Amino acid sequence: xxxxxxxxxxxxxxxxxxxxxxxxxxxxxxxxxxxxxxxxxxxxxxxxxxxxxxxxxxxxxxxxxxxxxxxxxxxxxxxxxxxxxxxx
Numbered sequence: 266x267x268x269x270x271x272x273x274x275x276x277x278x279x280x281x282x283x284x285x286x287x288x289x290x291x292x293x294x295x296x297x298x299x300x301x302x303x304x305x306x307x308x309x310x311x312x313x314x315x316x317x318x319x320x321x322x323x324x325x326x327x328x329x330x331x332x333x334x335x336x337x338x339x340x341x342x343x344x345x346x347x348x349x350x351x352x353x
Contacts, residue, residue, distance in 0.1 A: 268319075268332065278323045278330075280341050285321040288329060292353075293320065296329070299350045306349065309342035322347070 268287070276285045288296070297316040299305045305313045319332035329345040331338045347353050 268321075268335070268337065273321075276321065276337060276339070278328060278344075279339050280344070281323060281325075281328070283324040285323060285330065285337075288320040288322045292322070293317065295352065296320065296345075296350060304349065304351070305345060307342065308344045308346060311343075313345070320345075326353075 273285070273287070277283060278285060296305065300313045300316055303312065303314075307313065317331055321330045321332065321337055322328070327347055329347060331343065331345070
C-alpha cells in the first residue's frame with residue numbers, strides 16, 4: 266500500500282532530519298536478497314529474517330526505514346544502515 270504523498274512530504278529521518286523517499290524497486294530487490302542471505306541487521310543489531318515489501322531511504326542513501334502494513338517505522342533502533350548491504 267503506497268504511502269500518502271502528503272505524509273511522505275512531512276516525514277524526515279528522526280536522526281539526520283534528511284528527507285525520505287520510497288526505496289526504488291531495484292534496491293528493494295538487493296535488500297531482500299541480502300536479508301535472505303542473513304546479512305542485514307537493524308541499527309539495534311536485530312537480524313532481519315523476512316523480506317520487506319516497502320521501505321523509505323534517506324536522501325543521502327545511508328539509512329532505510331521499514332514500512333509495515335502501510336505505516337513507516339520511524340525508530341532509530343529499527344532503522345537499517347545501508348553500508349552493510351553488499352553492492353549497494
